[in-house]
Amino acid sequence: MNTQDSKETLQQQLAQLPKEMAPERELWPGIEKAIQYKSQISTSVNTNKPVIPMAWAASLVAAVLLTWGVIKPQQEQLNAPISLVSAMQQDFEQQKNTMLVSFGQPKLSALPLEMQKQLAELLSARQAIEKALVDDPNSSDLLNILRWTQKQELELIKQLYSPQWQTI
Amino acid sequence: MDKSKVIDAQEFFTVDAELEWIARAKQGDQQAFHCLYENYHRRIYSLCWRMLADKESAEDVCQEVFVQLWQKINDFRGESKFSTWLHSVATNIVLGHLRKHKNWLQRVFSIEDHTVKDISVEMEELPELDKHIMRLPERARLVFVLFAVEGYRHEEIANMLGMAVGSSKAQYHRAKGLLQQWVTL
Numbered sequence: 001m002n003t004q005d006s007k008e009t010l011q012q013q014l015a016q017l018p019k020e021m022a023p024e025r026e027l028w029p030g031i032e033k034a035i036q037y038k039s040q041i042s043t044s045v046n047t048n049k050p051v052i053p054m055a056w057a058a059s060l061v062a063a064v065l066l067t068w069g070v071i072k073p074q075q076e077q078l079n080a081p082i083s084l085v086s087a088m089q090q091d092f093e094q095q096k097n098t099m100l101v102s103f104g105q106p107k108l109s110a111l112p113l114e115m116q117k118q119l120a121e122l123l124s125a126r127q128a129i130e131k132a133l134v135d136d137p138n139s140s141d142l143l144n145i146l147r148w149t150q151k152q153e154l155e156l157i158k159q160l161y162s163p164q165w166q167t168i
Numbered sequence: 169m170d171k172s173k174v175i176d177a178q179e180f181f182t183v184d185a186e187l188e189w190i191a192r193a194k195q196g197d198q199q200a201f202h203c204l205y206e207n208y209h210r211r212i213y214s215l216c217w218r219m220l221a222d223k224e225s226a227e228d229v230c231q232e233v234f235v236q237l238w239q240k241i242n243d244f245r246g247e248s249k250f251s252t253w254l255h256s257v258a259t260n261i262v263l264g265h266l267r268k269h270k271n272w273l274q275r276v277f278s279i280e281d282h283t284v285k286d287i288s289v290e291m292e293e294l295p296e297l298d299k300h301i302m303r304l305p306e307r308a309r310l311v312f313v314l315f316a317v318e319g320y321r322h323e324e325i326a327n328m329l330g331m332a333v334g335s336s337k338a339q340y341h342r343a344k345g346l347l348q349q350w351v352t353l
Contacts, residue, residue, distance in 0.1 A: 019211055020210035138264075
């Protein structure tokens, strides 16, 4: 076959190339899960605004000032495009703080050394992943590991401080 | 009935429906976003497949494209066709994926991966030309897909791939030469 023929054959095959191909795997469930997770995070950020105390006139003034100081940066943050990593970090910190408050703000330094070590290891792993995510904020692998590490840290805190003895 | 008018009416309907899906997706409507996905995911998947030459990566990256699309859809201002804009978003994500997954040896010495892994099983269903495209060296394949299949100009390709316009043209001719040989075998 000469060059002209091979050019024509290529052109013909190129013109017949399908514009669409169907993936073998169902892709939507994974996408849906990811976008729902992102929507949940932005909703939780939107609904967690401080409440202004109404009891006393004096504290009202202080509360207004305090609320102004807290809401303004939050609104600025909401106006800026929120990254998934920072949303995950915010959500995690909120959960952790809520959990610690519910356990009466225990001192982590009062824990046995072995447990402190476990917590420190998880913390250092989380920080390393967060650092890697700065360079590669959309890596699904890193995001999954970050979520897993955050979950482990929360579960460990829960195990350490849950008042299991009260149920005996 | 004039057939061309029927086709025009269908196109108008699709464009109208698409504009509505986009507007609703911008408001956070996941059902409308799902309609956009249903309409475009096969095209985006074929782009990913041809550029990555790997089925699993193509599926993963196709998912990533739609997750990022959900976040970026407000950036679509309607200055171009939605499909054009979506393809450029997808192309950039695929190129980003390729950059991330290049091994250190390829980065340091700027060498290409000439050895295409055994994808014969994955390629069974593919048209002949697609099978040949998958065998091309990476840069030649990317330029060929972007120029000949996706319709980008060499200036745009050079910009996307961080190479000179002349290199893009040279890679295209290299790919074309190889494909011309292979299609006639």
